[in-house]
Amino acid sequence: MSIFNRLAKRAYTGAEVVVALLLGSMFVTFILQIIFRYVLSLPIGWTVEWVAIAWLWGILFGYAFVVRDRDIIRLDIVYAVMPEGVRRAMDVITGLTAAAILAWTLPKCWEYVDFMKIERTAYLRWPMNFIFMIYIPFAVAIIVRSLLSVWSALLGKTHAKIAPEGHDYD
Amino acid sequence: MTDPFILSLILIAVLAVMGLSVGIAMLCGSFVYLMLKGFDPSLAAETMMQGLFNGYTLLAVPLFILAADIMNIGSLADRLLQFSRSLVGRFRGGLGHVNVVSSLIFSGMSGSAVADAVGMGRIIINMMTKDGKYTPAYAAAITAATATVGPIIPPSIPMVLYALVSDQSVGYLFAAGIAPGLLMALVMGITNAYMARKRNFPTDEAVPLRELPKITWKALPALMLPVILLGGIYSGVMTPTEAAAVAALYALIISTVFYRSVSLRDFYGALLGSARSTAAVGILIAGALAFNYVITREQLPIKVNTMIQSFELSQVSFLIIVNLIFLGLGCILEAGALLLIVVPILIPTASALGIDLVHFGVVLVVNGMLGLITPPYGLLLFITANITRQPLTAVIRELIPFIIVLITALMVITFTPDFVLFLPRLLGYQG
Numbered sequence: 384m385s386i387f388n389r390l391a392k393r394a395y396t397g398a399e400v401v402v403a404l405l406l407g408s409m410f411v412t413f414i415l416q417i418i419f420r421y422v423l424s425l426p427i428g429w430t431v432e433w434v435a436i437a438w439l440w441g442i443l444f445g446y447a448f449v450v451r452d453r454d455i456i457r458l459d460i461v462y463a464v465m466p467e468g469v470r471r472a473m474d475v476i477t478g479l480t481a482a483a484i485l486a487w488t489l490p491k492c493w494e495y496v497d498f499m500k501i502e503r504t505a506y507l508r509w510p511m512n513f514i515f516m517i518y519i520p521f522a523v524a525i526i527v528r529s530l531l532s533v534w535s536a537l538l539g540k541t542h543a544k545i546a547p548e549g550h551d552y553d
Numbered sequence: 554m555t556d557p558f559i560l561s562l563i564l565i566a567v568l569a570v571m572g573l574s575v576g577i578a579m580l581c582g583s584f585v586y587l588m589l590k591g592f593d594p595s596l597a598a599e600t601m602m603q604g605l606f607n608g609y610t611l612l613a614v615p616l617f618i619l620a621a622d623i624m625n626i627g628s629l630a631d632r633l634l635q636f637s638r639s640l641v642g643r644f645r646g647g648l649g650h651v652n653v654v655s656s657l658i659f660s661g662m663s664g665s666a667v668a669d670a671v672g673m674g675r676i677i678i679n680m681m682t683k684d685g686k687y688t689p690a691y692a693a694a695i696t697a698a699t700a701t702v703g704p705i706i707p708p709s710i711p712m713v714l715y716a717l718v719s720d721q722s723v724g725y726l727f728a729a730g731i732a733p734g735l736l737m738a739l740v741m742g743i744t745n746a747y748m749a750r751k752r753n754f755p756t757d758e759a760v761p762l763r764e765l766p767k768i769t770w771k772a773l774p775a776l777m778l779p780v781i782l783l784g785g786i787y788s789g790v791m792t793p794t795e796a797a798a799v800a801a802l803y804a805l806i807i808s809t810v811f812y813r814s815v816s817l818r819d820f821y822g823a824l825l826g827s828a829r830s831t832a833a834v835g836i837l838i839a840g841a842l843a844f845n846y847v848i849t850r851e852q853l854p855i856k857v858n859t860m861i862q863s864f865e866l867s868q869v870s871f872l873i874i875v876n877l878i879f880l881g882l883g884c885i886l887e888a889g890a891l892l893l894i895v896v897p898i899l900i901p902t903a904s905a906l907g908i909d910l911v912h913f914g915v916v917l918v919v920n921g922m923l924g925l926i927t928p929p930y931g932l933l934l935f936i937t938a939n940i941t942r943q944p945l946t947a948v949i950r951e952l953i954p955f956i957i958v959l960i961t962a963l964m965v966i967t968f969t970p971d972f973v974l975f976l977p978r979l980l981g982y983q984g
Contacts, residue, residue, distance in 0.1 A: 409616070417798070421791075423959075442839060445828055451829075477572060527877075551671065552833075
C-alpha cells in the first residue's frame with residue numbers, strides 16, 4: 384500500500400468515528416433530555432440545539448466522507464440495464480454537471496454561511512456561521528467525488544451496484 | 554409554470570435517471586432554478602440547512618434506524634421467533650404464520666421494513682428452508698411481503714417523513730397505522746393458510762403448551778417495547794422523537810443486560826451503520842427541502858389543485874388516481890423518495906377535496922411499502938432474493954398472491970377512512 388492509500392484509509396476511519404460519535408451523542412443527549420425533564424424536572428434547552436447540530440453535521444459530513452457509492456439513494460432502473468459504455472458516458476455527464484453546479488454556486492453559498500455570523504443559537508449562543516460552515520467541506524467533497532467518478536468512468540469503472548440492506552429507513 | 558422551473562425539473566429528471574444521487578440531483582436542480590430566475594442561488598443551501606436544523610421531528614429518523622440496528626445485532630429476533638413459533642407453529646404452513654406474526658411484533662419495535670427483512674428475515678428464511686420444508690422462493694416471497702408491515706404499525710420512519718411534508722402529527726399518524734397494519738398481517742396470514750393447504754406445507758413441531766409461559770417470559774422484555782413506546786407517546790410523556798431514543802436505549806439494555814448478546818464493538822458497528830444510512834437518507838431529505846422551496850415558490854401545489862378541481866374529480870376518483878400513480882412510481886422509486894418528492898405537490902388538492910390528511914398519509918405509506926416488493930425496483934425483493942440466492946423472477950412469481958391481497962387491503966384502507974381513523978380519534982384526533 385502506498386503512503387497515500389494508507390493516509391486515505393486512516394482519514395476514512397477517522398471520518399467513520401466522527402459520524403458514529405455524532406449519532407452516539409444525539410442518542411445520549413436525547414436520553415439526558417428525557418431524564419432532566421421528567422425525572423429531575425429540570426428542563427434543559429441546549430439538548431434540542433445540540434441534537435439539531437449533530438443531525439445537520441451528521442448528514443452533510445457523513446454524506447461527503449462516509450457514505451459509500453453503494454449506499455447512495457439513486458434511480459437504478461435505466462442505469463443498470465445500459466451497456467457499460469453508456470453507463471460510463473452517463474457517469475461523465477452527471478459527474479461534470481453536479482461538479483459544475485456546486486462549484487459555480489459555492490462562492491455565493493460561502494457568502495451566505497459567512498453572513499450567518501450575525502446570528503447565534505438560542506441557548507448555546509454559538510454563532511450560526513460555525514454551524515452552517517459544514518456546507519463548504521460538504522460541497523467541496525461532493526465536487527471532488529463527482530470529478531473522481533468522472534475520472535474512474537474514463538478509466539473504465541462505473542458505479543457500484545446498490546446494496547439494498549443499507550437502505551434501512553424504508 | 555415558468556421556463557426556469559420546467560428546465561430545472563428536466564435537469565433533475567435527467568440527472569436522476571442517469572444515476573446521480575437523487576438528493577444531489579434535487580439540490581442541483583434547485584440551484585439552477587434560482588440562478589435562471591436571477592435569485593441568489595445560496596437560497597437553496599439556506600433552505601436545506603435551516604430545514605434540517607429546525608426539523609425537530611426528523612430527528613426520530615436516525616434514532617429509529619439505530620434502534621432497529623441494535624435489535625438486529627442482539628439475539629432479540631431469535632427470542633421473538635421462538636415466541637411466535639410456540640404460538641402459531643403448530644398450524645399447517647406453521648413457519649409461514651410464524652413469519653407473519655414475528656414481522657407483526659417486530660414492526661411494533663422498528664420503523665423500517667428493510668431492517669425487518671435484513672434482521673428477522675434472514676433467520677426465518679433459514680428456518681423455513683432448512684430440511685427443504687418450504688421452497689426458498691416461497692420463503693423469500695413471504696418474508697418480503699410480511700416485512701411491509703414494519704412501517705405501517707408504529708413506529709414508522711416513512712410516517713415521520715410524511716409528517717414532515719404534510720405538517721401532520723406523528724402521534725396520530727402512528728395510531729392510524731395500527732388497524733391497517735393488523736389488516737395487512739391478517740390477509741397475508743390467510744394467504745399463507747390457503748397456500749399451505751393447496752401445496753401441503755408442513756406443520757412445525759408443536760411446542761408443548763406447558764412451555765409457552767417460559768418462552769413468553771424469555772421474550773417478554775422484547776414484547777414490552779411496543780407497549781413502552783406507544784404508552785409513552787400517547788400518555789404524553791414523550792414526543793415521538795424522544796420515543797425513538799427510548800426505543801434505542803431499551804433495545805440496548807435488553808440486548809446487553811437480559812440477552813447478553815451485544816458487545817461494545819457491535820454497538821459501534823450499529824452506530825456507524827445507522828449513521829451511514831442516516832446520511833444517505835438525510836441527503837435525500839435535504840435535497841427535497843431545497844426543491845420544495847422551488848415548488849412552493851412556483852405555487853405548483855396550488856396549480857395542481859386548480860387543475861384537478863377543473864376536472865371535477867370526486868374524492869374517490871382522486872384517491873384511485875393517487876393510488877395508481879404511487880403504485881406505478883413505487884416500482885421505480887424508494888418509499889422515502891416517493892413521499893418526499895410527490896406528497897408536497899398533492900397535499901393542497903387532498904385537503905381541498907376534504908380528504909383527511911392523516912388517512913391520506915397512511916394510504917400513501919402503505920402504497921410506498923407495496924413499492925418495496927414490486928419489481929423492477931423492490932428493495933425487499935432484492936434483499937430476500939439475495940438471502941435465498943433465488944432468481945428475482947422465481948421470488949416474484951411467489952409474491953404475486955401476496956401483492957394481490959395487499960392491494961386488496963390497500964383498497965379497504967383507501968376507501969374506509971373510519972377504519973383507519975377510529976384509533977386516532979379515540980386518542981383525541983379531531984378529524
